[in-house]
Amino acid sequence: MKIAFPYMGTSHIAFKMLIRDLGHEPMVPPKLSKKTLTYGTQHSPEFACLPFKILLGSYLEAIEQGAELIITSGGSGPCRAGYYGVLHQKILQDLGYDTKIIVMESPYRNPFDFLGKIKSVISCSGVSWWTFIKVFYKAWEKLKLLDETEFLSHQIRPFECLRGETTKVFKECLNVIDESQTTEQIREARKLTQELLNNISQDHTRKVLKIGIIGEIYVVLEPFANHDLEVTLGEMGVLTHRSIYLSDWTRESTGYESKKNIIKAASPYINELFGGHGIYSVGHTVLYSQKGFDGVVQLAPFTCIPEIVAKTILAKVSNDFAIPVLTVFLDEQTGKAGLQTRLEAFVDLLGQKRAIQEGVVT
Amino acid sequence: MPTKIGIPRALSYYAYYPFWKTFFESLGHETVTSPLTTKHVLDNGIKEAVTDACVPIKLFHGHVCDLKEKSDFLFVPRFVSVCRERKVTFCPKFLGLPDMIKTSISGLPPLLDVRIDLKKGWAELFKVCVCLGKRLDNNLMEISRALNRGIKAQKRYEKLLLREFTPVEAIAMLEGNKEFVQNRDTRLKFALLGFPYTVYDKFINVDIINKLKKMGVKIFTTEMVPPKILLSQAKKVPKNLFWYFSNQVLRAALYYIDHVKVDGIIHITAFGCGPDAMVDKMIELEAKHRGPVPFMSITIDEHTGEAGLITRLEAFVDMLLLRSEMT
Numbered sequence: 001m002k003i004a005f006p007y008m009g010t011s012h013i014a015f016k017m018l019i020r021d022l023g024h025e026p027m028v029p030p031k032l033s034k035k036t037l038t039y040g041t042q043h044s045p046e047f048a049c050l051p052f053k054i055l056l057g058s059y060l061e062a063i064e065q066g067a068e069l070i071i072t073s074g075g076s077g078p079c080r081a082g083y084y085g086v087l088h089q090k091i092l093q094d095l096g097y098d099t100k101i102i103v104m105e106s107p108y109r110n111p112f113d114f115l116g117k118i119k120s121v122i123s124c125s126g127v128s129w130w131t132f133i134k135v136f137y138k139a140w141e142k143l144k145l146l147d148e149t150e151f152l153s154h155q156i157r158p159f160e161c162l163r164g165e166t167t168k169v170f171k172e173c174l175n176v177i178d179e180s181q182t183t184e185q186i187r188e189a190r191k192l193t194q195e196l197l198n199n200i201s202q203d204h205t206r207k208v209l210k211i212g213i214i215g216e217i218y219v220v221l222e223p224f225a226n227h228d229l230e231v232t233l234g235e236m237g238v239l240t241h242r243s244i245y246l247s248d249w250t251r252e253s254t255g256y257e258s259k260k261n262i263i264k265a266a267s268p269y270i271n272e273l274f275g276g277h278g279i280y281s282v283g284h285t286v287l288y289s290q291k292g293f294d295g296v297v298q299l300a301p302f303t304c305i306p307e308i309v310a311k312t313i314l315a316k317v318s319n320d321f322a323i324p325v326l327t328v329f330l331d332e333q334t335g336k337a338g339l340q341t342r343l344e345a346f347v348d349l350l351g352q353k354r355a356i357q358e359g360v361v362t
Numbered sequence: 363m364p365t366k367i368g369i370p371r372a373l374s375y376y377a378y379y380p381f382w383k384t385f386f387e388s389l390g391h392e393t394v395t396s397p398l399t400t401k402h403v404l405d406n407g408i409k410e411a412v413t414d415a416c417v418p419i420k421l422f423h424g425h426v427c428d429l430k431e432k433s434d435f436l437f438v439p440r441f442v443s444v445c446r447e448r449k450v451t452f453c454p455k456f457l458g459l460p461d462m463i464k465t466s467i468s469g470l471p472p473l474l475d476v477r478i479d480l481k482k483g484w485a486e487l488f489k490v491c492v493c494l495g496k497r498l499d500n501n502l503m504e505i506s507r508a509l510n511r512g513i514k515a516q517k518r519y520e521k522l523l524l525r526e527f528t529p530v531e532a533i534a535m536l537e538g539n540k541e542f543v544q545n546r547d548t549r550l551k552f553a554l555l556g557f558p559y560t561v562y563d564k565f566i567n568v569d570i571i572n573k574l575k576k577m578g579v580k581i582f583t584t585e586m587v588p589p590k591i592l593l594s595q596a597k598k599v600p601k602n603l604f605w606y607f608s609n610q611v612l613r614a615a616l617y618y619i620d621h622v623k624v625d626g627i628i629h630i631t632a633f634g635c636g637p638d639a640m641v642d643k644m645i646e647l648e649a650k651h652r653g654p655v656p657f658m659s660i661t662i663d664e665h666t667g668e669a670g671l672i673t674r675l676e677a678f679v680d681m682l683l684l685r686s687e688m689t
Binding site for chain 1: 451600603636
């Protein structure tokens with residue numbers, strides 16, 4: 001069966017392998033583009049958030065190429081993302097497609113439903129549960145490797161001697177990871193990618209600004225949605241630190257890692273989980289300022305409810321901790337040039353603030 | 363002098379005002395409500411609230427501004443859930459409301475920001491009331507009596523709503539102001555759906571209810587469907603929405619499409635409303651596939667102009683009249 005899945009950062013490389021290992025044909029949707037967004041915007045509700053529109057556009061493109069089944073993740077609210085699957089399915093039906101969407105809900109809410117859905121996927125290709133566990137573990141390793149590699153690339157980019165080299169090497173690394181198929185190969189790929197990235201000639205005498213990136217998970221993770229924000233900042237000579245990676249998000253929602261610290265940091269300001277990554281945005285800002293970051297960029301899709309609440313509260317956090325916060329709401333109208341100008345202005349101001357603090361200028 | 367408790371005339375006001383008013387007054391305190399929404403209130407709200415917030419939230423800020431000088435305590439509860447359904451809560455903006463108010467408006471009186479979470483059952487309401495009463499220096503006897511009276515008032519109020527009065531009319535009737543008569547001479551039946559704070563705030567939706575009534579349309583709203591019937595509609599959708607008011611709206615839409623056979627559906631939604639983006643599309647698709655029932659969505663914001671809205675309403679009503687004449 002041809003199975004499609006949504007884009008989210010670099011994760012498609014791991015999912016592609018997982019689906020192939022399960023005996024199906026992975027159907028990676030065409031690279032996200034203007035066309036994807038146009039498709040998505042045309043059939044989505046006007047005020048649906050950007051991820052909704054990107055996903056819908058991506059599904060439509062995948063269906064055009066022959067996808068027979070779509071697998072995506074669910075959620076339990078109060079963020080809208082948990083309802084995407086249902087509404088996407090209804091919209092596809094309305095457009096006359098009978099492609100089915102399987103929504104994986106958290107196994108803790110309803111384990112039978114979770115296992116049943118997995119069974120429906122693996123049984124039609126005759127894969128045993130034991131094999132499933134093995135290949136799932138392998139895909140998980142790959143996902144972690146992808147995240148590690150990306151993390152490292154953001155650490156190196158501001159110091160690179162030749163602008164743009166890290167981005168080029170990072171693409172190579174992704175190819176290397178994509179080609180590794182067995183656990184053994186993934187282990188080798190880890191060594192190789194680290195070597196490749198560390199071999200980039202770097203100038204560590206540079207003084208770099210440190211910016212933390214917070215906000216709604218999809219627009220933070222997907223470079224198409226945030227117009228390559230981290231690369232843009234990195235090439236301006238800013239060390240970025242992203243608060244969310246997919247591998248720790250997956251770990252958290254399957255119960256491996258508690259986010260107690262972040263929630264504790266946010267608790268003087270808000271003591272209620274209000275959906276999405278809202279409370280984490282508040283908590284991370286507090287933590288970033290304690291770790292000596294120069295500023296924080298908050299990314300959110302237009303009309304994202306939890307992040308609007310977070311933005312209101314961040315105004316006070318920013319005041320109390322003297323940490324500048326730039327909030328960027330993204331939608332299908334956002335242009336790269338406009339975003340770049342805002343980032344440049346923000347970085348300039350941060351640079352001046354740092355200079356004053358260090359007594360270089362008064 | 364009795365303590366004055368300010369209750370903003372926005373958001374949950376339209377759903378639960380009679381309860382809180384009776385509750386606080388039985389405790390021996392005075393309640394103050396902000397006036398009907400005006401341009402001034404809206405402007406204050408726009409000034410104080412974060413730009414990306416939806417207009418009902420901005421209005422709430424405006425009403426709070428109006429009350430902050432007039433009251434000793436401000437009642438800004440944190441609504442988490444009011445029913446026992448799993449996963450159902452309120453819009454994240456309700457969940458973070460007291461914190462948003464605290465950070466955006468300065469010079470506030472102390473907030474009565476209780477957390478209302480009735481997922482575990484009605485006993486929780488008693489705890490909430492005890493917590494409120496303790497802060498206002500009342501004893502347990504007084505609190506139980508006030509709670510009892512509050513519930514009775516709320517029941518009377520909900521009965522009036524089921525008799526097809528709007529919340530604004532029902533609140534006026536409970537306060538003994540005047541009798542309202544229902545419009546009998548109607549040509550069309552419309553379901554007018556949306557959150558209570560968008561449908562019943564006359565200023566922000568430029569009095570759509572009375573405009574429609576004058577055009578000879580009989581209005582059905584979410585509040586006019588008995589709760590049990592609403593709940594029975596839940597099985598028609600594959601997955602419940604996560605927001606209480608949105609669920610009510612969607613279920614009312616399903617009920618009116620399938621059982622009342624309304625001539626048209628008008629959905630009022632606030633610009634940039636997150637939950638409504640989902641609900642609006644769901645109603646549109648359900649109206650198309652189950653009916654088909656003509657559907658119109660009206661977006662309200664800070665700039666809603668009267669003329670544009672009247673034109674759209676007239677066109678919609680005219681088309682539906684034509685349609686009913688043809689069949």
